Amino acid sequence: MSSWERQLKILEFLCIVRHETCSNLAFRFGVSDATDIAVLMCRFPVETSRGRYRGGVWVADGYYLYRNAGHNELDTEQTAVLRRMMLLADEHDRSVISGILVQFAPRPIVP
Structure with a gap:
């Protein structure tokens, strides 16, 4: 292996x-x-x-390897806006936004 x-x-x-x-x-x-x-x-x-x-x-809470693979994903602009919002958010809101990104942002394909 x-x-x-x-x-x-x-x-x-x-x-x-x-x-x-x-x-x-x-x-x-x-x-x-x-x-x-x-x-x-x-x-x-x-x-x-x-x-x-x-x-x-x-x-991370809400992360599953094969969930949402290609379905209901955020587009590039939505992901970028959420990442920018994280810079201005307090700790709790950053945690919530991070969970949204983990669950719905497109995942890079890694070899």
């Missing part, structure tokens, strides 16, 4: 379970704690946090 295939499997798994510890992902997919997670964080709304109780890796 190539590194991209493994990363895609990790992302698919996270989209199902929504939250997992780094050590469990490393064991399940045979990688070091940070190897593929760092790459996924650059390409997808994957986040990490340290901590005893809610530490781990998760995907």
Whole structure:
């Protein structure tokens, strides 16, 4: 399995379970704690946090890998306007706008 295939499997798994510890992902997919997670964080709304109780890796609320693929997507102008609005918004509104973008903005195709 190539590194991209493994990363895609990790992302698919996270989209199902929504939250997992780094050590469990490393064991399940045979990688070091940070190897593929760092790459996924650059390409997808994957986040990490340290901590005893809610530490781990998760995907942003509302993000699903295959949802809305080509349907009900925002167009380029709508996406650009929302991104500009994020610059002026308070923290709560930025979070809401980010969720809209995650759910409806076109996703780049990554090899």
